Amino acid sequence: ALPEDLLEEDGGPPPARPVTPARAGLDPAVLAGIGVRLARAERPLLVVGGSGWTVEAAHALADWAERLGIPVSGSFRRKDLIANDRPNYAGDLGLGCNPKLIARARAADLVIAVGARLGENPTQGYTLFDRAHTAQVLVHLHPGPEELGRVWPTALAAVADNSLAAEALTTLQPGRTWDEGTAAHAEYLTFSTPVPVTGRVNLAECIAHLNTALPADAVITNGAGNFAAWLHRFYRHRACRTQLAPTSGAMGYGFPAAIGAKAVYPDREVVCVAGDGDFLMTAQELATAVQHALPVVVIVVDNGTYGTIRMHQETHYPGAPRVIATDLKNPDFVTYAEAFGAFGVRCETTADFPAALEAARAAAKAGTPALVHLIADAEDIAPGRTLTGLRGG
Known part of the structure; x- marks a missing residue:
């Protein structure tokens, strides 16, 4: 509690002007490394989450993943980042998760997580992955450096704004497509x-x-x-x-x-x-x-x-x-x-x-x-x- 006269006094300098936070782009070397891993993956999975996305970036990433047939999952309570009627939408990794999506995530030989923290709920109480496995298959892109490697060792990791990372991923051309997206969406529709x-x-x-x-x-x-x-x-x-x-x-x-x-x-x-x-x-x-x-x-x-x-x-x-x-x-x-x-x-x-x-x-x-x-x-x-x-x- 402060005395009333203090509360009425001049508080000092005028309020600071609004400042747009700096946004880190994706390191080109990391992007190239993702491209190499994606080209040789047989069972890729894209997981999107976090805040601060632009609608344009979310749509661009969804279009890219749909063209390639890569299954896309939303992280916990981030289902709206990807339209759920997309033919490669696989469901959300949250509470009451589809058992087939859990099995798909565990079997993935490349998991690209953009913006998702991969905390307790999306990882089913930290049981979804094995740490030794994520060290081989997980690519984690997140704007907060404290999240990277905090729980799950990674094959590649980078600090990057979610939207800028997504836009960078859409430039990758692995030279192939996958059937996994169609199968994953069929499982989602059933569930x-x-x-x-x-x-x-x-x-x-x-x-x-x-x-x-x-x-x-x-x-x-x-x-x-x-x-x-x-x-x-x-x-x-x-x-x-x-x-x-x-x-x-x-x-x-x-x-x-x-x-x-x-x-x-x-x-x-x-x-x-x-x-x-x-x-x-x-x-x-x-x-x-x-x-x-x-x-x-x-x-x-x-x-x-x-x-x-x-x-x-x-x-x-x-x-x-x-x-x-x-x-x-x-x-x-x-x-x-x-x-x-x-x-x-x-x-x-x-x-x-x-x-x-x-x-x-x-x-x-x-x-x-x-x-x-x-x-x-x-x-x-x-x-x-x-x-x-x-x-x-």
Whole structure:
């Protein structure tokens, strides 16, 4: 705390002018080395991640990889860097990852990582790679020198701006193409096809509906929780800068992020997918959305539990009464939304979801923030997993 008179005094020199950070290009010698390795690779994999990308660089890299047939994967919560309908898109390396993508990454004889930190989540708890193997196959390009070699030894590494590194890679002409991209994309399409559930709401089907209902440039946001596994698996991003999600695992991120995105892009649809516990971390921001006329849509997946923690409790203590402090006593979210002056609609079955979503979108287009209260079943704790199954039942 500072005395009030101090706070009122002149603070010194005027604020510094904005400065554009320096951007390091890719060393030509490293680029040449990548070209040599790429030309002799049989099973290459490109992994993109990190921040600061230009749309132009992301598109150029995607075009280059598509022409060559190289599989491209997004790092954790970076699915929107490469359009998911590209014929060589392989899926994202995140939570609930496709087992076939994991196998593909382990079998790769060249992994080119651009901007991705290759931390805990994309490397599946540091089990995806073997350090001796990465020393032979990993090319790591990252703007932060502290990331290079910190966990994974590399065959080649360079400090470079993500976009400049990507643009440099597109100049490589290995003199050959691969069939790996087509096969990897087929695996992704199969994995991102909705799966059956036990409850009345199939969250996989609801998320898949967003693919056809929303425009390609719609911004999708989320916080943290098991609900996000359904979103990341079954929603297919078709444009850059359409995903806002916390790489830190922060609950409550999605709804404020949606409000911020709508403020920056008022002409784009913004949809937040939130868990019940996740949403309640920052649900009071409905007041902000209404007060400043920022008409976002939030889909609250209400299964009455902190799903991620509940899943760990059930997994580590199957069949034992060790479910503690994860059940939630939720409000009627429709009434809650209406109390702020927002629009609310309740949805209890998969069949009712398209109409509920359309009603919420119509309210948002008319200028009113909207909420869909989607009643899910905790039994369907994650895609392809149930509480009964975790208990060995």
